[in-house]
Every structure is written in structure tokens, then in C-alpha cells.
Amino acid sequence: MLAPVAEWLTDARVAVLSGAGISTASGIPDYRDSNGVRRGRAPMMFQEFVSAISARKRYWARSMRGWPTVAAANPNAAHRSLADLQAHGKLAGVITQNVDGLHSAAGSPDVVDLHGNLHRVRCLDCAGTFSRADIQTRLEAQNPDLRDIEVVLAPDGDAQVAAEFLEGFVLPLCPRCSGERLKPDVVFFGENVAANDATAAMARVQAADALLVVGSSLMAFSAFRLCQAAHRAGKPIFAINHGKTRADELIALKIDIPCERALPLLCNLVT
Numbered sequence: 001m002l003a004p005v006a007e008w009l010t011d012a013r014v015a016v017l018s019g020a021g022i023s024t025a026s027g028i029p030d031y032r033d034s035n036g037v038r039r040g041r042a043p044m045m046f047q048e049f050v051s052a053i054s055a056r057k058r059y060w061a062r063s064m065r066g067w068p069t070v071a072a073a074n075p076n077a078a079h080r081s082l083a084d085l086q087a088h089g090k091l092a093g094v095i096t097q098n099v100d101g102l103h104s105a106a107g108s109p110d111v112v113d114l115h116g117n118l119h120r121v122r123c124l125d126c127a128g129t130f131s132r133a134d135i136q137t138r139l140e141a142q143n144p145d146l147r148d149i150e151v152v153l154a155p156d157g158d159a160q161v162a163a164e165f166l167e168g169f170v171l172p173l174c175p176r177c178s179g180e181r182l183k184p185d186v187v188f189f190g191e192n193v194a195a196n197d198a199t200a201a202m203a204r205v206q207a208a209d210a211l212l213v214v215g216s217s218l219m220a221f222s223a224f225r226l227c228q229a230a231h232r233a234g235k236p237i238f239a240i241n242h243g244k245t246r247a248d249e250l251i252a253l254k255i256d257i258p259c260e261r262a263l264p265l266l267c268n269l270v271t
């Protein structure tokens, strides 16, 4: 079943586009079921985050408890196999919709983080950037009551925190300008993908001869449009994915094997 993909894995002709499904084996929850339907609460909207202090408090309170899971997560066999394929010159690069930084942690060079990276925090007022780990230290020092309550983990470094704990939550301030509009350096719903990331992702698809989608339902337009571009250019699209995707009609071959099993097999076939 993997042989048709293996045939393309020579001379760095295949670009990879990954989504949440590649990180579930690292303990990071996925946010769509196999029909591509979103689970859980509505995501934070960019406009709300920017304009309402209550939204920022809610985000950072939840993030304070969700972040440690992302920070402690390790790359799994799927991330490692892709890095291995790259080290052997078999891939044209990795584009990811994930914000967990696990491709880079596995050793993949020059990853295009299409939706940003949770390991960075940006100030909306002075544009300073800070390490998320440093902001976490501040969050925990300012909000000791929140440290030990029970929470349910959610995707993207989020966790469900009961409303009663949001009241007294103390927002982290910008270490540089003391503003209180710190934002994780990730793309929220209602916000555009950074132009340089969108351009870099498209350039990577254009430079490749085929596209391999791993663990993504391709519901986000920023990812779907890359498949449209590949398809328009007559390049085959392969997918290692469980369940429906938005690009099913464009995909030449779909492999329904968990990616942490499929990618090591593929790696063994070609290295």
C-alpha cells in the first residue's frame, strides 16, 4: 500500500504537509473527529482576543494549564521518520499546521510553521517576542491557585478551566513594555496566516513534484489551498490520514494507517 508513495521518495521531490493527527501519538489532543467535525468548545477568535480583556484572561488561564503538556511532549516515530527521510535527501521539506514545534524537535530543518508556534509569545503593543517558557514562569507565580485545580486538556495547548477560576486571574504583562496584550505567536481563527509563512509554504509545494499529507483533514483553507495548487499543477497528492478530508477529490491515494506506523515503514522502504 505504501509502495506508490515510496516510488516518489527520491531526490527530494515530495513536500510534506502535516496536521494534528501526527502529534496525537505524542499525547497532544486532536480537535476533529474522523468526519472532520470539530470537537469541544468554539476556538478563540482573533478579534475577541484583541478587544476583550475577559477573552485574554480566559485564554491565558486555560493556556497556563494546557501548555505544560505541549512543553513536555516529545516527537513520536512519525516526526522522527520524516526527519530521517530529510536527512537522507528524500523530502522537499515539511510544512505543518501544528503549533507544537515537534517537527523541529525531531530534527527537521526549515519547517514552515503555517499557523505559528506556541513556543513563542508576541506583544501586540510593542511587537517584542518572548519565550513561552518564561511567560509560564510568570503565569504560575501570579496565579498559584490555578496550579493545582483539575482540568481537562484540549488541543493547541488549551485546557478547560472552570469559570469560577477566571475571576481572579492575573494576566501576564509584557516584560518589555508592561502592556497586557501578550499573544501566543500562533494564528487564531479570524486571523490571517503570516504572509511570509503562506508564501514559503506555497513555494515549497511549487518546488516539489508531489505532496504528502500526514494527519490532516485539511479543513483550514490555508492548508487546503496548497492541495489545490498541487492538483492544478498536475502533481499527485498522497495522504496518510484516518477519515475524511476536505481534499478527498484531489487525493490520488489515501492510506488509512496511523502515521506513527506508516511513516517508519515508508522510511524503511527507501533508506
Ligand SMILES: [Zn+2]
Pocket (backbone or CB within 6 Å): 123, 124, 125, 126, 127, 128, 174, 175, 176, 177, 178, 179
Ligand atoms: Zn510589549
